[in-house]
Amino acid sequence: MNRLFFLIIFFLTTCLINSQSFEVTVKDIGSTSAKLQSLQGEKVTEVDSVTDREKDTFRSSFENKKYHHGFYRLAFSNNRSVDFLYDGNNVKLKTHASAILDSMEIISSESNRLYYCFIKLNKAYKTKTDLLQLLLARYPKEDSFYQSVQEKVNLLQNEYLAFIKAESQREPYSFIARYIRSAGLSPVNFNISPEQQLGYLKAHALDNVDFDDGELIFSDVFTNKTIEYLTYYRNPQLPKELLEKEFMKAIDSVISRAKVNTIVYQHVVEYLLDGFKKFGFDKVMDYIVDTYVIKDDLCLDEKLGNTIQRRIDQNKKLPVGAIAPNFMMTDISGKPIELYKITKEKVLLVFYASWCPHCKTILPQLNELKKAKGDFEVVAVSLDTDKGEWKNFVDKNRLDFINVSDLKSWDGAAANEYFIYATPTMFLLDKQKRIIAKPLTIDELGT
Numbered sequence: 001m002n003r004l005f006f007l008i009i010f011f012l013t014t015c016l017i018n019s020q021s022f023e024v025t026v027k028d029i030g031s032t033s034a035k036l037q038s039l040q041g042e043k044v045t046e047v048d049s050v051t052d053r054e055k056d057t058f059r060s061s062f063e064n065k066k067y068h069h070g071f072y073r074l075a076f077s078n079n080r081s082v083d084f085l086y087d088g089n090n091v092k093l094k095t096h097a098s099a100i101l102d103s104m105e106i107i108s109s110e111s112n113r114l115y116y117c118f119i120k121l122n123k124a125y126k127t128k129t130d131l132l133q134l135l136l137a138r139y140p141k142e143d144s145f146y147q148s149v150q151e152k153v154n155l156l157q158n159e160y161l162a163f164i165k166a167e168s169q170r171e172p173y174s175f176i177a178r179y180i181r182s183a184g185l186s187p188v189n190f191n192i193s194p195e196q197q198l199g200y201l202k203a204h205a206l207d208n209v210d211f212d213d214g215e216l217i218f219s220d221v222f223t224n225k226t227i228e229y230l231t232y233y234r235n236p237q238l239p240k241e242l243l244e245k246e247f248m249k250a251i252d253s254v255i256s257r258a259k260v261n262t263i264v265y266q267h268v269v270e271y272l273l274d275g276f277k278k279f280g281f282d283k284v285m286d287y288i289v290d291t292y293v294i295k296d297d298l299c300l301d302e303k304l305g306n307t308i309q310r311r312i313d314q315n316k317k318l319p320v321g322a323i324a325p326n327f328m329m330t331d332i333s334g335k336p337i338e339l340y341k342i343t344k345e346k347v348l349l350v351f352y353a354s355w356c357p358h359c360k361t362i363l364p365q366l367n368e369l370k371k372a373k374g375d376f377e378v379v380a381v382s383l384d385t386d387k388g389e390w391k392n393f394v395d396k397n398r399l400d401f402i403n404v405s406d407l408k409s410w411d412g413a414a415a416n417e418y419f420i421y422a423t424p425t426m427f428l429l430d431k432q433k434r435i436i437a438k439p440l441t442i443d444e445l446g447t
Contacts, residue, residue, distance in 0.1 A: 022091040023059035023107075024082050025075050029097045031076040034058050041084070041223035041271050043301075048075065049086040053171050062086065069175050070218025089176045098391060113248055114167055117182055125160045125185065128418040129153060131189060153190045161187055174261060175215065182209045182221045197327070201232050206257055222264060223271045226254050244283045247276075255292060269293060270300055271309055276431040282422075289315045307421040314419035319420040323351065324433045327414040328382065329404040337379070337404050340433060344377035348445070351415065352384040354393035356423040363424070364397045366441050376428075377402065383409045 036048040041042040047067070049059045058074060065367070067086060082100060084091050092107035101120070138263040139146045161184075168181040185204040190198050210224050216222065220270045233250040235243060249333065251272060258268040269292055276284045285308075292298065294316050318324070326340045339349070348364065352359040363380070370378055382405035383389040394403050406412040418427070428437040428445065439445045 016415070020062040020086075020088060020090055021059060022062070022072075022084065023057065023093070023446050024087065024091075025057040025094040026076070026080070026082060026086070026100070027056050027094075027096045029056050029076055029078070029080065031078055031080075034078065035075045036060065037073040037075055038068070038218065038301060039073055039220065040217055041220060042134060042274075043270075044073065044075075061314070061332060067405075068218055069215060071220070084109070085104055085176060085179075087111050087114050112176065114176050114180065118163075118167070118395065121160065121184065122183075123158060128156055129190070132156075137194065138191065150191065157187060160185070177215060178213055179219055179221060182213070182216060183224065184208060191253050198232060204255075205229055205232065206254065207214060211257045211264050212260045217263060217267045222258070222268055226268055226271060227275070229254055230366060240281075241283075244281055244287075247281065247284050248287050251288060259263075265296075266298055266300065269298060271305070273300070277308065295309070310419040310421035318418065318427070318435060320435050320437060322435050324427055324429050324435055325414075325417040326415065326433070327404050329414060331402065331404050332387075332394060336407070337402055339379065342377055342379065343431070346376040346436075347429045347433070348376055348378045349381065349418075349429060350424055350426040351383060351418065351420045351426075352380045353409075354389050355384070359424050362442060363393075363399060364447075367397060367399050367401070368447065369442060370400060379404065379410075381405060381414055382407075383415060385409050385411070 031052075032050045034048060035046050036050055038045045038047050048060060050060050052058050069087045071083055071085055073081050074351060078099060080100065081414050082093065082095065089109055089111065091109040091112055093109075093112065094107055095104045096100075096103040101116075106116060106117050132149055135149050136146065136153070139149065156345075164180060164184040168177045168184075171177050178300045186201060186208070189201055192199070192200075206225060206229060209221065210216065211222070230247060230250050233246040233248065240245065254268060255265065255271075258265045269288060272288055273285060273293075276288070289312050293300065295311055300312075324339070326338065329337055330336055348366075350363075352363055353362075366378060370376065371439075378401040380394075380399060380401040380403050382403065383392045384393075384405060385407050387405075387407060390403075390405055390407070393399075394401075406414070409415070418425070425441050426445070427435050428439060430436050437444070
């Protein structure tokens with residue numbers, strides 16, 4: 001009986017010891033609740049809500065919950081947050097709301113101690129080496145001070161690389177070790193010219209990133225490394241068209257490596273599409289969609305939004321060479337117009353809206369081009385919902401087009417058949433209504 005009693009006590013004690021949990025104390029946080037979020041690059045998914053059990057202390061158990069290993073964020077209502085790594089072990093952190101990173105104290109969790117050491121080291125290393133490089137670029141090489149600065153830079157780099165090497169090999173298969181190996185900054189020879197350094201980074205900055213480690217999508221490794229790599233190709237002095245071509249080169253380099261793992265490949269492509277969408281790089285988005293999404297039939301996260309899905313569908317189903325869908329719509333006077341009954345040798349189909357800022361520029365330019373050349377017809381499909389606003393726009397700009405609309409905006413039949421995701425969108429058609437071009441600008445029209 002006594003033996004059974006001790007076995008039960010031992011079992012219960014073991015369960016308590018192995019019960020994974022997190023406890024985060026943030027002094028003066030000024031919030032009594034928080035959201036526990038899973039991080040996946042820049043994508044944030046809420047997984048639980050947590051209330052403070054004691055003042056400024058938030059805790060919860062991972063028991064009986066299917067939490068994957070990776071980074072999580074405890075997000076508070078006042079836009080402050082604490083990130084931590086869950087890898088199957090207990091996590092206990094303590095910090096102050098006024099300086100969450102700088103005052104971070106790791107009570108338990110060796111992985112989180114390493115993580116916070118790493119991000120602090122990264123920040124310090126980047127700040128110091130950037131400043132010292134400015135001195136090296138401007139100071140005479142023959143001066144003794146130059147040599148002192150050079151030695152300091154080399155010392156900083158050696159210390160940084162020593163940390164990366166030591167901590168990534170202590171438990172090489174742990175999540176934090178794999179994270180540090182892939183997330184570490186690339187070593188570069190500061191004794192060579194900036195142009196040579198840039199060339200080296202373009203060739204080798206991704207060498208240590210383990211794109212085959214699918215579990216690392218639950219961190220910021222792949223997104224951070226992708227944006228870091230893109231900056232090597234960013235040149236503010238280049239016109240947008242040439243800059244887009246440079247970004248395409250960078251994208252090819254990143255994706256060629258990411259393809260070793262389908263999950264990572266999809267993760268990187270989603271991040272690139274979302275990023276270039278925010279900055280309005282339409283040609284880059286089309287390049288990614290055509291070269292990778294459609295070609296490899298990638299299934300993207302529906303949270304990317306309807307506009308990206310429409311772009312994918314448009315590129316897939318209405319490429320250059322395809323027959324444009326027919327439609328019938330009424331013009332401003334109420335007369336029905338059928339696309340296929342227009343007999344001009346070339347027809348430019350343009351979807352626009354009177355409230356679209358870019359349309360207010362390009363439609364009048366298109367009107368002048370048509371007057372000057374006269375060898376093509378323009379069918380302007382308005383996505384307006386108010387007939388008065390549509391008519392005022394046409395009259396004000398004296399648009400000599402076939403002006404039609406069903407006043408249903410994005411939900412109109414033609415807008416859906418042509419997968420319109422932005423305005424203006426243009427399709428240049430031949431006499432057989434075959435798509436011969438999809439120009440983005442007047443200069444690209446080439447009629």
